[in-house]
Amino acid sequence: MDSRFKQLVIDNSDSIVQKWMNEIDSLKSGNYTAAISDELYESTNREFVNVIFTSIRNQGSTKAVEDFSEKIINLGWPLSYITDGLQVFRRVSTDYLLTQSDQVDSDYFSNVLTSVDNWVEPIIRELVNEYSGSWEHILSLQRLALQELSAPLIPVMEGITIMPLIGTIDTERAKLIMENLLEGAIKHNSEVVLIDITGVPVVDTMVAHHIIQAAEAVRLIGSTCILVGIRPEIAQTIVNLGIDLSNFPTKSSLKKGFTKALEITGRHVVDIEAKQNNIEQIMDSLQGE
Structure with a gap:
């Protein structure tokens, strides 16, 4: 069942991406990304959703996740951008899969939720771990630089x-x-x-x-x-x-x-x-x- 759901999502990625982009855009005003230019915000969102689909297609591949988390840190964007984006993807994918069946019983609903969780949870862990690790590395370098300047003779x-x-x-x-x-x-x-x-x-x-x-x-x-x-x-x-x-x-x-x-x-x-x-x-x- 999981492989069938995965193929459905991949085959209809254009529709899911568009719904995901619309919801992400609605989060922009009044939150941590409000001051970001529309062009940068849209291009980063498209890169983000591509990373999500790449991870779903190639489970176990972390290169795209590593590169994207490093980019978010360099842009100075908070971790909540990543978690919010993945929660939106979870919701959009679940809604799409539920609409693909004429008869939705409890077993079908449970299978959809389990399948989507199996895709999203590993990506959340990878992105959060990579983000945290990269952030700690940057902080340690900054701390060393400050220490060198904090007591000059x-x-x-x-x-x-x-x-x-x-x-x-x-x-x-x-x-x-x-x-x-x-x-x-x-x-x-x-x-x-x-x-x-x-x-x-x-x-x-x-x-x-x-x-x-x-x-x-x-x-x-x-x-x-x-x-x-x-x-x-x-x-x-x-x-x-x-x-x-x-x-x-x-x-x-x-x-x-x-x-x-x-x-x-x-x-x-x-x-x-x-x-x-x-x-x-x-x-x-x-x-x-």
């Missing part, structure tokens, strides 16, 4: 490096900060490392603990760590929490921290213009004598 001059931190610091990111600090300090032969927390919205006990651990680790390899970017509200929070930051220097701004780093490395900022004026005054004085 920037050498600004010989012996001085800066690590600007932006956003929330959790345990996983704190571990990455620690690794980058140690590797970068050794790689750049840093005497002073500035940790800039200007872009960190909240400094609680956990965040402060992670920062203290990172600073202590830097100290153990022979470098000095300076915490900069401590805003008034952050300072008040640190005091209220009883967090001890007395073991390494802290500054309110990156500018002040950089000046301190120059002092630690035996350098200082010189006002070139003022110095030039002093030299000119001395020269004028010597010439007057």
